[in-house]
Amino acid sequence: xxxxxxxxxxxxxxxxxxxxxxxxxxxxxxxxxxxxxxxxxxxxxxxxxxxxxxxxxxxxxxxxxxxxxxxxxxxxxxxxxxxxxxxxxxxxxxxxxxxxxxxxxxxxxxxxxxxxxxx
Amino acid sequence: xxxxxxxxxxxxxxxxxxxxxxxxxxxxxxxxxxxxxxxxxxxxxxxxxxxxxxxxxxxxxxxxxxxxxxxxxxxxxxxxxxxxxxxxxxxxxxxxxxxxxxxxxxxxxxxxxxxxxxxxxxxxxxxxxxxxxxxxxxxxxxxxxxxxxxxxxxxxxxxxxxxxxxxxxxxxxxxxxxxxxxxxxxxxxxxxxxxxxxxxxxxxxxxxxxxxxxxxxxxxxxxxxxxxxxxxxxxxxxxxxxxxxxxxxxxxxxxxxxxxxxxxxxxxxxxxxxxxxxxxxxxxxxxxxxxxxxxxxxxxxxxxxxxxxxxxxxxxxxxxxxxxxxxxxxxxxxxxxxxx
Numbered sequence: 001x002x003x004x005x006x007x008x009x010x011x012x013x014x015x016x017x018x019x020x021x022x023x024x025x026x027x028x029x030x031x032x033x034x035x036x037x038x039x040x041x042x043x044x045x046x047x048x049x050x051x052x053x054x055x056x057x058x059x060x061x062x063x064x065x066x067x068x069x070x071x072x073x074x075x076x077x078x079x080x081x082x083x084x085x086x087x088x089x090x091x092x093x094x095x096x097x098x099x100x101x102x103x104x105x106x107x108x109x110x111x112x113x114x115x116x117x118x119x
Numbered sequence: 120x121x122x123x124x125x126x127x128x129x130x131x132x133x134x135x136x137x138x139x140x141x142x143x144x145x146x147x148x149x150x151x152x153x154x155x156x157x158x159x160x161x162x163x164x165x166x167x168x169x170x171x172x173x174x175x176x177x178x179x180x181x182x183x184x185x186x187x188x189x190x191x192x193x194x195x196x197x198x199x200x201x202x203x204x205x206x207x208x209x210x211x212x213x214x215x216x217x218x219x220x221x222x223x224x225x226x227x228x229x230x231x232x233x234x235x236x237x238x239x240x241x242x243x244x245x246x247x248x249x250x251x252x253x254x255x256x257x258x259x260x261x262x263x264x265x266x267x268x269x270x271x272x273x274x275x276x277x278x279x280x281x282x283x284x285x286x287x288x289x290x291x292x293x294x295x296x297x298x299x300x301x302x303x304x305x306x307x308x309x310x311x312x313x314x315x316x317x318x319x320x321x322x323x324x325x326x327x328x329x330x331x332x333x334x335x336x337x338x339x340x341x342x343x344x345x346x347x348x349x350x351x352x353x354x355x356x357x358x359x360x361x362x363x364x365x366x367x368x369x370x371x372x373x374x375x376x377x378x379x380x381x382x383x384x385x386x387x388x389x390x391x392x393x394x395x396x397x398x399x400x401x402x403x404x405x406x407x408x409x410x411x412x413x414x415x416x417x418x419x420x421x422x423x424x425x426x427x428x429x430x431x432x433x434x435x436x437x438x439x440x441x442x443x444x445x446x447x448x449x450x451x452x453x454x455x456x457x458x459x
Contacts, residue, residue, distance in 0.1 A: 047348075047406040069198040070408055071234055071265070077306045085234060085265045088198070105306035108261045111349040113307050 039063065042114065044072050044086070044106075049114035056096060056118055063093040072106045074114075182291045187215050187222045187252070188336070188424040190373030191393030193262065194243045195233030200396040200409035201417060204233075205242055210442045211394045211423050212250045218425065222252045223290065228373035228391060229260030229301065229338030235271055244275075259284055260338040260374060261301040269302060285316050287323050293428055293435075294327060296320065298337035300352045310339030310352035310374075317354065321361050329364050332428070332435065336371040342381060342388050345401035350375055359386065369435050371424070375407075378422075378439050389437050392422035418443035 040056045042049055045067040056062060064074045066086040074083040074092055080102055083092035096102070096118040106112035192208045201207060215222065225247075232239035247255060257276040259269055264283075273284055280286040283302035288295050298320070300310035312320075324333075335341065341358065343351035352358075362368045368386040376393035377400065396409040397420040404410065412420055422441040429436065 047408060068408065069200070071262070087234060103306065107304060108265070109349055110304040110306055110308050111347065 041065065042074075043067050044074070044112075047072075047109055047112055049074075049106075049112060052113070053115045053117060056116065058099050058118055059095065059097060060118070061093050061095040062116055063091055065089070065091045071108060072112065073108055074104055075107045076102055076104045078102070182430040183428060184223045184291050185220055185425060185427040186224045186226060186290075187218075188226045188228060188371050188373075188391050188426060189215075189394055190228040190338075190391040190424075191230040191260065191376055191395055192227070192243060193230055193233045193393070193395035195236055195239040196395055196409075198409060200411050204395040205246060207418065207421055207442060208243070208246050208394045209249075210418065211421070212246060214423060214440070214442060216249070216251045218251075222425070224252050224254035224256060225250060226295075226297075226336055226371065227255060227257045228336055228371060229258050230262045230373065230393075231257065231260070231272075231276075232263055235263050235265035235269075237271065240271065240275055256288070256295070256297060256336075257284075258297045258299055258336060258338055259301055261304070264301055281319060282313075282315055285319065291428070292430075293332045293334060294324075295334045295336070296323065298335060298341075298358070300337050300339045300341070300355075305353075308353050309343075309346060309349045310337075310341075310355070312337075312352060312354050312358055317357050317361075320358055324361050324365075327365075330366050332367040332369070333362050333365045334369045334371065334435070335362065338372065339374045340372040340379070340388070340390055341370050342383075344375065344379055344390075348401065348407040350401065350407070362386065367435070369426075369437070371426070376410075377420075380437075387435075387437075389424070391424045392420065392439065392441070394421050394423070394442070397421065 038060055040054055040060055040062045042051065042054055042062060042064045044050075044064055047068065047070075049064075054062065064083065064086065066072050066088055069088055071085050071087045073085055074081070076082065081094040081104070085108070086092055096116065099118050102116040102118065104114050104116070189208075189211055193204050194208065196204050215225070231243050257272075259272045259276075263269060263272040269283055273280070277284045280297070283299040284297070285299050286297050298312060298316065300312050302311070303313060304311055335358070337352070339352055340350055341352050341355040343355075345351070363384070363386075366385055370386060370388045372388070372390045373393070375390050376396065376398035377390065378392055379388075379390045381388040396417075397412060398407050399410045419441045422439055425438045425440065427436040427438070
């Protein structure tokens, strides 16, 4: 029927437009496996950095959030970045402007280690 | 008392010296100590001792003395495992003040605070003002190093100490050494004493008679209990080599919020309960974090450690007691009816 086909056509058109906008709006969808690579998240919980190794593009900001009931820190072993003490629910962010591998650890519980790979 | 507990106790009594304490006497000791452990270290060999009898009267004569170890008060912690750590610390102080013999001093083996905040240290000081023993010795835990690498801690509790807060003192012929193994921790590592402190320790012990009883105290255990959780000190072997020649060495630690003991030659190792919250036994949980127990159980897994030095044997008796005495414990103390 005429009404239906008009409806289907306009619906399809909007879907196509939506997809185009979505693809256009996330510039790095082709560049990395992160859906939104400008920001990446590391959760601290149960004495573990999760994910332990995170890969981000140059210019990305990594945000650590402490979800544990014990304070932790996130400190680069090479002196590149150093969070303050993070109590439960507190965050620390760092923007990586240079490619490289950045190992870090919790200075309070040094067995907790992690790595940020910037490429 | 179960058969299993009976066998255990019989086993432990087999190597007993002839010190006049038979099994019935020993069980009476256990009943007195509640769920506490009564071990006397005499030249490194654990010997049961009915030291409870008349100890209160004899303390202070001829060089006998006692002190209490408390640990891991974590003032500032307020999560479900214990929403009021100040109250449980106060309970510990009340318990110390109720002891029949007044301790000569207190040793706090670290993690005074949760976040090294001035208000947390202030609260701790306020509570400790009420303790019967006025001399308190401290070593920091990793939670006390969170502002400027422990500067706050040193200012408040580190007078006369060296480096990150190490020092030694003597009490009635016993040599005490406070060590700091929570500074400059390396990624992937455990506790660490560091080169400077080790050199100082070697020098501090030099020339002392081997018959001098030594007590080392530090926050993180000086023996390896569970590396995955950081429960150990990377360079403690070197420190322990310096005390090997002494006839009696007692090592007192905290950090793990539970009692663990080990005897190796003439060195006896002991960790204390926390006054704040318990932690799981090694490997029994996914992490070493605070362990929730039912509210009515909390005071049974927190506690203090009473250490008694008896000149007669140049030995130290270490007794742990929980904040709440459990009426019907399964660890052999029973109903106090004594031997079976």
